[in-house]
Structure formats: structure tokens, C-alpha cells
Amino acid sequence: MSDPILSVAHLSVDLGGRSILRDVSFDLYPGQLCALIGENGAGKTTLLRGLLGLTPIRAGQALMDGAPAGQRRALVGYVPQKIAFDADTPLRTRDLVQLGLDGHRLGLPLFSGRKKALVDQALHAVGAEDFADQRVGELSGGQQQRAVIAHALVRQPRLLILDEPLANLDFGSANALVALFGRLTRTRQIAVLVTAHDMNPLLPVMDRLVYLVGGQAATGSVEEVVQPEVLSKLYGYPVTVLRHGRRILVLPDVAAEDAEAGTAASVAHPEKAV
Numbered sequence: 001m002s003d004p005i006l007s008v009a010h011l012s013v014d015l016g017g018r019s020i021l022r023d024v025s026f027d028l029y030p031g032q033l034c035a036l037i038g039e040n041g042a043g044k045t046t047l048l049r050g051l052l053g054l055t056p057i058r059a060g061q062a063l064m065d066g067a068p069a070g071q072r073r074a075l076v077g078y079v080p081q082k083i084a085f086d087a088d089t090p091l092r093t094r095d096l097v098q099l100g101l102d103g104h105r106l107g108l109p110l111f112s113g114r115k116k117a118l119v120d121q122a123l124h125a126v127g128a129e130d131f132a133d134q135r136v137g138e139l140s141g142g143q144q145q146r147a148v149i150a151h152a153l154v155r156q157p158r159l160l161i162l163d164e165p166l167a168n169l170d171f172g173s174a175n176a177l178v179a180l181f182g183r184l185t186r187t188r189q190i191a192v193l194v195t196a197h198d199m200n201p202l203l204p205v206m207d208r209l210v211y212l213v214g215g216q217a218a219t220g221s222v223e224e225v226v227q228p229e230v231l232s233k234l235y236g237y238p239v240t241v242l243r244h245g246r247r248i249l250v251l252p253d254v255a256a257e258d259a260e261a262g263t264a265a266s267v268a269h270p271e272k273a274v
């Protein structure tokens, strides 16, 4: 196997005097899609910002292509959370994608023919040709996501990072985007890191999983990570894993909690023991 494009080892981050991430480790290789799953406030965005060198790391390291992550931003296409455009934003999809080239190359302009070819390639890669000349503010949520992904892809990054790209999308649009992530990973052999609250939509394309709970992570394949023992340790209380068809649900293990409470009650009130 080739070298990892991203290697995170024992990463810890503090913010505002509070520990937000503790001892997070995982590797990501070209041609792999990794889902970073966690509830609100679990630390997903903080982890991404640490990787990008936007938030200081307290301990551990994040290497991109062997160098400290902040020094390798040219390798990365980043789509932050919650990008929205006003209906009257005077920018076509094509212009937004081209900004991905121009914004980083001031003083070193590309020839316009080459620029147009790169923009067309990125629009094609995300299936945005049909709305390339439409204003971004007039696009649907799913189309806007495609537009910002094309913007991030236009410089042909080796690592694509997407923060909550499925938020607020209907089922069909989310599934179409997930299929797009799978295609980009395989055909371009790039590494893709996607954050989400729910792992289910991403299961069909996911190679690796980083499951974050309160700043601590379990990492590996879905089979390795989504196990009651692994997740119970992470949550700090018993959880059960239910599989229904291709869907997975992680729930507090009520039976185990009741049993534990029963034991505690028995100890506290031995006369009640059966």
C-alpha cells in the first residue's frame, strides 16, 4: 500500500481552556473514504481545523504527505460547514468554481484556456454542467453543495475534506451526493474525509470510520468500530448495536442499564435481593 496522505497520531486539542480532543489517531490513504461521525459538539469541526492548521494542536501530530498538516494546504480541498448564498449573490456556479483557482494564484495567473479546462473538468466531476451558468443563490441545497465541492476540487487536491455536506438535504439529494463521493474517491484516487451525525447514508461508500464521542475516537473499519464493546467503552455506558438491513442504530443498552441498576439496588438494599 502507498503511504498515507493523512496521518493523525495521538492528537489532542484544547479550546478556551477546555480539552476538546484527546488522543485521536487514524491514517487515511489515497483512494479511501473516511467518515468522521459524531453528535453535536463531539469535536468533528475542531478535528478538521486541527488538521488544516487552523486550530493549534496541544499534543500529538497531524501529518499530510509526511509534513505538518498546516504546511500542506495546497494538497487539500476543504468544504466548510453551512455555506449558503443569498438569492441575489452575483456569482454563477462557474465563477464560484473559478475562484478556487484565482484565489490561490494571485500574481501567477494561469492561461485562460487552461483555467477554463480545469473549471469545466471540476463542473463535470460533480455533475454541475447543467447549472454552470446559473446564479449560485438560485440553486437547490444539493446543487449548491455540488458547486462548492467543484470549487474545492478545481485545484485537483489529493485530500478532499467535507464538513457536514449532507446536512439539510433530502434523502434523494443526500444519496446522490454520497454516490458522488464514492465516484470521486475511486476514479480520482483521492482521499476523502466526510463528517456527519449519522453514519448510515455513508455506509455504502465508507472504507474507514472515525467515531468521535466527547473528543475521544474509535477508528478502523465499520466492522471493527461499530461493536457494542468498542462503543460502550467510548460512551462510558453500555450501548447496543442494532442492524436492520443495511442500516445501523447505536442505542443505550437499556437492559444492561437496568441490570446494573438492579445490582446497585441489591447492594444498597440487600433485603430486596431475590
Ligand SMILES: Nc1ncnc2c1ncn2[C@@H]1O[C@H](COP(=O)(O)OP(=O)(O)OP(=O)(O)O)[C@@H](O)[C@H]1O
Residues within 6 Å of the ligand: 015, 016, 020, 038, 039, 040, 041, 042, 043, 044, 045, 046, 047
Ligand atoms: N473557539 C472555541 N472556543 C471554545 N470552545 C469551542 C470553540 N470552538 C468549539 N468549541 C467547543 O468545542 C466542542 C466541539 O465543537 P465542534 O464544533 O468541534 O463539534 P462538532 O462535532 O463539529 O459539532 P457540530 O456537529 O454541532 O458541528 C463544543 O463543545 C464547542 O462548544
